[in-house]
Amino acid sequence: MPTATHDPNGPDRYGADVLAGDWRAQGRRVIPTVAVERDLVVELAADGFCGAVVAADKRTVTLEDRLGRRRMFPLGHGFLIDGEAVQLAAPAPKAPAGRIRTASGSFAVEQAPARVALPSRIFVEGRHDAELVEKVWGADLRVEGVVVEYLEGVDVLAAQLDEFQPGPRRRAGILVDHLVPGSKEQRIADSVARGRHGRHVLVVGHPFIDVWQAVKPARLGRDAWPVIPRGTEWKHGVCEAFGWPHAEQADIARAWQHILGRVRGYGDLEPALLGRVEELIDFVTAPREG
Secondary structure (H helix, E strand, C coil), X not given: CCCCCCCCCCCCCCCCCCCCCCHHHCCCCCCCEEECCCCXXXXXXXXXXXXXXXXXXXCEEEEECCCCCEEEEECEEEEEECCEEEEEECCCCCCCCCCCECCCCCECCCCCCCCCCXXXXXXXXXXXXXXXXXXXXXXXXXXXXXXXXXXXXXXXXXXXXXXXXXXXXXXXXXXXXXXXXXCHHHHHXXXXXXXXXXXXXXXXXXXXXXXXXXXXXXXXXXXXXXXXXXXXXXXXXXXXHCCCCCCCHHHHHHHHHHHHHCCCCHHHECHHHHHHHHHHHHHHHCCCCC
């Protein structure tokens, strides 16, 4: 009786190895991933809530339905688009178009080498003033090599200038709070202008009681800064009026960090401060005399 032989080049009656490859994925439906974008209409599979994307971040998406109701959901599975299941992902980051601007509104200088600090300086009254200037003008100041120092009060300005010793190649620009006619600050500024350092010092200021007020109140969801009665420490009074904790100095520090955190750039500050800081930068970076 003839013996059957197997032709290795012929058809395989038993087919391919069923364990080869990713056999578990065979027949499994692949759910597409969709990056969220504004006005994309999405339905929640669980309860049928349907709305357009009005906001999204790295973790969540907010939908608004036709009645104006908004709900926030975590990104991921559980959504439908046109009846088809999808997985929502964070919006793709957008590449900046054209030249990048700094927080102060000037064009950013890319890959600029580190610059040695100028001998000239800008002095501000306190730590909060310095932090606000750094947040908005920091990139510009580093490019120019300008250092900002704080005085811990305008009362020490004369002594600070005696120590700093301004000169033709060593100018001092001073930013003062509440520089209004008849104020203590105005009298100090006038005295400096008449003094022996006056030629190489520029004192400018804003009309606000404190640099906090230079932040537009709308950034805090307020129509205006509160009017604090005489005899009440101004920052404590502001915190109390806004319903913020104010019993301890740590509460005041947290309040300032909240305010500073709302500042994104020059558009969040009052023009009365913007112009004065720009004036000081121009003064201390002008070509040196002699």
